[in-house]
Amino acid sequence: MLWVLLGLCLLFTVLTWSEQHPSGPAAADALAADILRQCGKAPRVLVAVREQPDDAAFAARVATRLAAAGATVVEVVKGEPRDARGALERAAAGGGLECVAVNSASAEWLVFADLARDYPALATTKLLQPKSYFWPNFLKRENLLNIANQISVIAILAIGMTMVIITGGIDLSVGSLIALASVTAAVLVRDLAGGVEAGPTGMLLAGLGGIAVAAAAGAFSGLMIVCFGIPPFIATLAMMLVAGGTASLLARGESVYQLPDSFMWLGRGADFLGLPNAVVLMLLLYFVAHVVMTRMTLGRHLLALGGNREAARLSGVPVSAVVLLAYVLSGALAGLGGVVMASQLKSGSPNYGQMYELYTIAAVVVGGTSLAGGEGSMLGTLVGALIIAVIQNGMNLVGIESYTQRVVLGAVILAAVLLDRLRHRNWGG
Secondary structure: OHHHHHHHHHHHHHHOEEEEOOOOHHHHHHHHHHHHHHHOOOOEEEEEEEOOHHHHHHHHHHHHHHHHOOOEEEEEEEEOHHHHHHHHHHHHHOOOOOEEEEOOOHHHOHHHOOHHHHOHHHOOOEEEOOOOEEEEHHHOHHHHHHHHHHHHHHHHHHHHHHHHHHOOOOOOOHHHHHHHHHHHHHHHHHHOOOHHHOOHHHHHHHHHHHHHHHHHHHHHHHHHHHHHOOOHHHHHHHHHHHHHHHHHHHHOOOOEOOOOHHHHHHHHOOOEOOEOHHHHHHHHHHHHHHHHHHHOHHHHHHHHHHHOHHHHHHOOOOHHHHHHHHHHHHHHHHHHHHHHHHHHHOOEOOOOOOOHHHHHHHHHHHOOOOOOOOOOOHHHHHHHHHHHHHHHHHHHHOOOOHHHHHHHHHHHHHHHHHHHHHHHOOOOO
16 A cells, blocks of 8 residues: 555656746745846836735845845835836836746736837846746645645544454544534533633643543444344444434534634644644554554454454453453544644635545555454554545646546545455455
8 A cells, every 4th residue: 555655656756847937925025036146236116016915025125135235125016017007107207127027927927028018218128036946746745744734634533443443343423523513512611611712721621522422432332242142333323323413413504613723733833843733643543543553452452353253262261351441542532633633724614524435434444444344553554644635736737627526536435445355365266
């Protein structure tokens, strides 16, 4: 699966290779230096961009850099082509220009198409913009971080799902538990922690409350499976309906949004090396889960239970306790995923988590965990989650509509399950 992931990354790298037009602070600094190099040490410069926040910041930085170097910025235009036309007319009547500084968007304005013809006084004026370069959109830093951030909730859910599937079970309730946990946390913040004035302690306790409710739901599903022999599919399907309905009742069918801005710290903050906090949390959880599965007794019990339940029981494995713990952990991690999603979207909603159980199962299966149980790894699940994210992101970048994306994702899941079955049958032998 790791080779599949690398192959997909290479494919979308090739498919999204395109010309890039930089517009950030580094591009502004490079443009200012280029103007000073081509137009002299003290040129007269007009800066023209659209009236957009990013463009305005770009223009302000260019103007600041030029002024600090001794250039004369005669005017900074932030608006439409007609605004630039007026500035050009004023510059032509007031002593001319050595340069017009633009970004890639304003460089396409027709007002700059032929300065020598339209404004004879500006015949020698140079039109300069940041130099473009070729780079794949897929490999842009912001896109890679976006992939990791978008998959963080599903990847967190997939940890618990991996444990459940390794035991030979399934958990269809995780998507609804996301909604329940998000609504519970948001309602607790709104009603008990002070709403938009809530402090860190109140928000932490509210988040833990959301996780606890989801863990309790997972425990109930586990008890139904262990104590009454209800098939996991039926028990968790029922919990999916109960959790979704409970979330709607708590929220009264609406989103709960009375949350402070600081509530977004977990979902949108980036305090460690520029990585989103949700991604850092995801990586830490996978490290712990990998240690549990490879170095601790619980991991061995989970694998033994999925491989042969009766043999595991005869070997002294506490079968009921291990199965129950797997569902509790799956519920708790779904609750954590709900809190993260509520933090990302600054609200709790009964509509969150729809279809997430299917994406989570897909990530686990694509990552190599056998639906028959007894086989799987956390690192494989992480790779599987990244494969799902890369496929979706790559198809978005190349402009494939959502309907086709669902077909492709379904085909990927089917192929992963088919390969698993063939592998267990020795490829048909």
